[in-house]
Amino acid sequence: MAAKAAEKLLIQQSSGPQSRREILDAAARLLKTQGYRATTLRDIAEAVGMKAGSIYYHFGSKNEIVAAVMNDGVDWVFEAVTSALRDLPSSANQREKLVAAIAAHLNALLEYSDYTSACLKSYNDAPDEVRRAARTHRRRYEAIWVKLIDEIVAAKSSPKRVSPDTLRRAVLGMMNWSPEWYRSGRHSIETLAKEFADILLR
Amino acid sequence: MAAKAAEKLLIQQSSGPQSRREILDAAARLLKTQGYRATTLRDIAEAVGMKAGSIYYHFGSKNEIVAAVMNDGVDWVFEAVTSALRDLPSSANQREKLVAAIAAHLNALLEYSDYTSACLKSYNDAPDEVRRAARTHRRRYEAIWVKLIDEIVAAKSSPKRVSPDTLRRAVLGMMNWSPEWYRSGRHSIETLAKEFADILLR
DNA sequence: CCTACCGATCGGTAGG
DNA sequence: CCTACCGATCGGTAGG
Numbered sequence: 278m279a280a281k282a283a284e285k286l287l288i289q290q291s292s293g294p295q296s297r298r299e300i301l302d303a304a305a306r307l308l309k310t311q312g313y314r315a316t317t318l319r320d321i322a323e324a325v326g327m328k329a330g331s332i333y334y335h336f337g338s339k340n341e342i343v344a345a346v347m348n349d350g351v352d353w354v355f356e357a358v359t360s361a362l363r364d365l366p367s368s369a370n371q372r373e374k375l376v377a378a379i380a381a382h383l384n385a386l387l388e389y390s391d392y393t394s395a396c397l398k399s400y401n402d403a404p405d406e407v408r409r410a411a412r413t414h415r416r417r418y419e420a421i422w423v424k425l426i427d428e429i430v431a432a433k434s435s436p437k438r439v440s441p442d443t444l445r446r447a448v449l450g451m452m453n454w455s456p457e458w459y460r461s462g463r464h465s466i467e468t469l470a471k472e473f474a475d476i477l478l479r
Numbered sequence: 480m481a482a483k484a485a486e487k488l489l490i491q492q493s494s495g496p497q498s499r500r501e502i503l504d505a506a507a508r509l510l511k512t513q514g515y516r517a518t519t520l521r522d523i524a525e526a527v528g529m530k531a532g533s534i535y536y537h538f539g540s541k542n543e544i545v546a547a548v549m550n551d552g553v554d555w556v557f558e559a560v561t562s563a564l565r566d567l568p569s570s571a572n573q574r575e576k577l578v579a580a581i582a583a584h585l586n587a588l589l590e591y592s593d594y595t596s597a598c599l600k601s602y603n604d605a606p607d608e609v610r611r612a613a614r615t616h617r618r619r620y621e622a623i624w625v626k627l628i629d630e631i632v633a634a635k636s637s638p639k640r641v642s643p644d645t646l647r648r649a650v651l652g653m654m655n656w657s658p659e660w661y662r663s664g665r666h667s668i669e670t671l672a673k674e675f676a677d678i679l680l681r
Numbered sequence: 682c683c684t685a686c687c688g689a690t691c692g693g694t695a696g697g
Numbered sequence: 698c699c700t701a702c703c704g705a706t707c708g709g710t711a712g713g
Contacts, residue, residue: 312514312603312604314604315604317706318707318709319708328684329708330685330711333710334682338708401514402516436677438673438677439674439677443671450659451653453652453656454651454652454655455648455652469645473645475640476678476679498698520691521690529698530700531692532694532698533698535692535693535694540692683712685710685712686709686710686711687708687709688707688708689707689708691704692704692705693703694701695701696699696700
């Protein structure tokens with residue numbers, strides 16, 4: 278009896294880890310456009326062809342889904358920028374490093390990763406419990422920019438009288454504001470990265 | 480009978496325009512911290528010591544309140560930047576104009592106007608009907624920055640190879656991202672404005 | 682993984 | 698300006 282019930286469950290559900298990822302993909306896509314409050318479990322369920330209650334077979338709560346999306350989103354852009362810097366020749370100068378980092382960040386945010394843009398869009402509206410979970414990831418990512426900008430300032434490649442904190446906040450602001458105006462196809466991320474670097478460097 | 484009912488109404492309500500403005504003030508304060516979806520009519524009503532249904536004595540809908548806040552918020556920062564530029568001596572150079580405009584914008588966004596920050600926070604989550612109403616105001620405001628940045632680029636005071644569009648989006652991004660990290664008292668808007676201008680100018 | 686449902690809350694309305 | 702209420706919708710649960 279119990280075995281038969283278990284068998285029935287196996288037929289009704291898709292392969293476990295796969296639908297988990299499908300749910301996160303759908304949630305990321307909805308979160309990046311609608312934000313935390315407007316994205317309902319019913320929206321997510323419908324996007325993956327499920328009923329609302331079935332989501333709880335894969336996740337314990339809406340916030341667990343949102344937290345997973347946000348953490349993955351930060352980790353994704355962390356990996357993108359880290360590997361972009363790692364792939365640079367050791368002869369690369371400050372400007373080339375900065376352009377590579379900006380391009381990788383913009384690419385994750387604007388083209389590649391619904392997860393990264395979902396995090397940016399939803400972070401401030403998510404409850405404290407979710408934000409606390411994401412904070413560790415965010416700090417790890419921001420450390421990349423602290424180091425990069427500090428190096429630039431130390432090498433006197435940045436404008437005089439501008440503190441490292443302000444310079445870092447400026448570049449993050451320029452980049453993270455871009456979803457407000459960027460249109461895929463109409464703008465080139467490589468060109469934007471070079472322009473942003475030209476603004477920031479002396 | 481009808482006169483007596485009207486008299487009773489007059490006793491129960493505060494003076495009309497005043498509570499209208501109180502409602503908008505409360506809505507602006509809630510919208511700037513919680514955003515469009517999380518700000519409920521019950522929140523707004525409670526903040527002004529009313530019951531939820533009574534709000535409809537002053538406004539036709541939640542969206543009417545939100546639209547009024549957003550339009551006022553853009554008009555406020557428009558006036559702040561316009562008068563800051565007007566008050567400059569005619570001998571003012573590009574850098575002084577840019578610093579004045581940035582300081583006025585940051586001041587409205589970070590210190591003075593709940594309405595301006597409410598608009599920034601809520602615009603993307605508000606329904607189309609509200610955004611359409613605000614769009615006219617936003618375009619009028621953005622025209623200030625188009626003109627200012629175009630003048631700077633024409634005077635060759637900006638970095639080479641950076642288009643006016645990108646330079647304008649960069650400064651707006653730097654400024655509009657500031658609510659993410661700015662802490663009143665710990666940062667000086669005057670200092671920030673000068674640093675931002677130093678980043679943007681050659 | 683679905684059906685059926687719960688309590689809470691939302692924007693808004695009727696009637697006074 | 699309040700009381701009392703409406704239909705819709707939310708996150709979440711029980712039971713299969």
